[in-house]
Amino acid sequence: MKVAVIGAGTMGRGIAQVFAQSGHEVVLTDMKADALPVAMKNIENSLDRLKKKSIIAENPGEILSRIRPVKQVDEIGQNDLYVEAIFEKLSAKMELFRSIDRFAPKTSIIASNTSSISINILSTAVKAPGRFIGMHFFNPVPVMKLVEIIKAERTDPATVESVVSIARGLGKEPVTSKDFPGFISNRILMPILKEAMLCLQEGVANAQDIDRTAKLGLNHPMGPLELSDFIGLDVVMDIMEVLYSEFGEERFKPPIILRNMVNSGMLGRKTGVGFYHYGDE
Numbered sequence: 031m032k033v034a035v036i037g038a039g040t041m042g043r044g045i046a047q048v049f050a051q052s053g054h055e056v057v058l059t060d061m062k063a064d065a066l067p068v069a070m071k072n073i074e075n076s077l078d079r080l081k082k083k084s085i086i087a088e089n090p091g092e093i094l095s096r097i098r099p100v101k102q103v104d105e106i107g108q109n110d111l112y113v114e115a116i117f118e119k120l121s122a123k124m125e126l127f128r129s130i131d132r133f134a135p136k137t138s139i140i141a142s143n144t145s146s147i148s149i150n151i152l153s154t155a156v157k158a159p160g161r162f163i164g165m166h167f168f169n170p171v172p173v174m175k176l177v178e179i180i181k182a183e184r185t186d187p188a189t190v191e192s193v194v195s196i197a198r199g200l201g202k203e204p205v206t207s208k209d210f211p212g213f214i215s216n217r218i219l220m221p222i223l224k225e226a227m228l229c230l231q232e233g234v235a236n237a238q239d240i241d242r243t244a245k246l247g248l249n250h251p252m253g254p255l256e257l258s259d260f261i262g263l264d265v266v267m268d269i270m271e272v273l274y275s276e277f278g279e280e281r282f283k284p285p286i287i288l289r290n291m292v293n294s295g296m297l298g299r300k301t302g303v304g305f306y307h308y309g310d311e
């Protein structure tokens with residue numbers, strides 16, 4: 031299958047990698063000039079690590095040769111599947127889907143990796159919304175098994191079936207969701223993160239003990255506060271804001287401790303400080 035991945039950031043590069051690992055021909059593009067070489071190097075390093083651990087049998091060079099980086103979106107050409115992984119901005123995504131719709135073959139599937147934008151809204155950017163779908167991967171893509179497949183009101187059942195089968199072919203576990211805010215994963219996760227933040231805000235326990243409780247008592251692989259730092263506190267706040275505005279329910283409202291941290295530039299791992307300190311990482 032020929033796959034185009036648009037956006038070569040954190041998610042796009044991982045998505046390109048897993049498709050290439052499964053034998054698909056991938057074309058990868060990004061509007062930022064230096065994003066493509068960085069992404070290709072990152073994929074190469076990731077494949078080398080997987081090879082060393084014997085997780086992949088194929089030579090990393092061969093897998094890498096199936097990914098063709100191109101500088102312009104209009105050079106991605108004719109593909110069977112288009113996966114968008116650009117910034118989480120509605121207007122940018124709509125513009126991109128309108129342009130893909132102009133040259134993509136009628137039989138192709140167009141998918142978005144959005145975390146929080148309505149698939150129904152995005153699907154209006156293409157003339158035949160039956161072929162439009164959400165394909166929500168998790169970070170880091172080569173490691174995380176889950177793919178949420180989001181069906182908009184007008185998504186054709188055959189499109190859902192194809193994408194479920196494509197995800198399985200990548201070695202992923204697909205789940206299907208209606209187009210509801212936060213789909214399944216973020217709807218469950220955000221109240222958990224919020225409650226942990228409230229425990230800290232109210233002085234119930236310190237960050238380490240809150241995280242240790244979730245890990246050792248609830249069997250979560252990461253504590254909710256370290257997970258928030260990993261995702262990025264600004265991203266967590268944006269997702270909570272979307273859920274809060276859509277559902278209007280207190281359980282999704284970002285807590286004051288989160289607002290204060292985001293407003294003061296404490297965004298988690300990426301800024302070196304969040305609920306924890308990360309030194310020079």
Ligand SMILES: NC(=O)c1ccc[n+]([C@@H]2O[C@H](COP(=O)([O-])OP(=O)(O)OC[C@H]3O[C@@H](n4cnc5c(N)ncnc54)[C@H](O)[C@@H]3O)[C@@H](O)[C@H]2O)c1
Nearest residue numbers: 037039040041060061062065115116117118143144145169
């Ligand atoms: N980071 C995560 O954990 C995560 C998880 C699941 C889904 N998502 C979703 O995936 C998408 C991408 O997130 P990310 O974390 O990879 O972002 P990112 O900022 O790391 O990468 C986005 C890339 O898209 C490029 N880009 C922006 N507009 C473009 C355009 N019009 N054409 C071509 N390239 C363009 C940027 O230059 C950048 O390299 C978002 O919709 C986000 O909500 C993110």
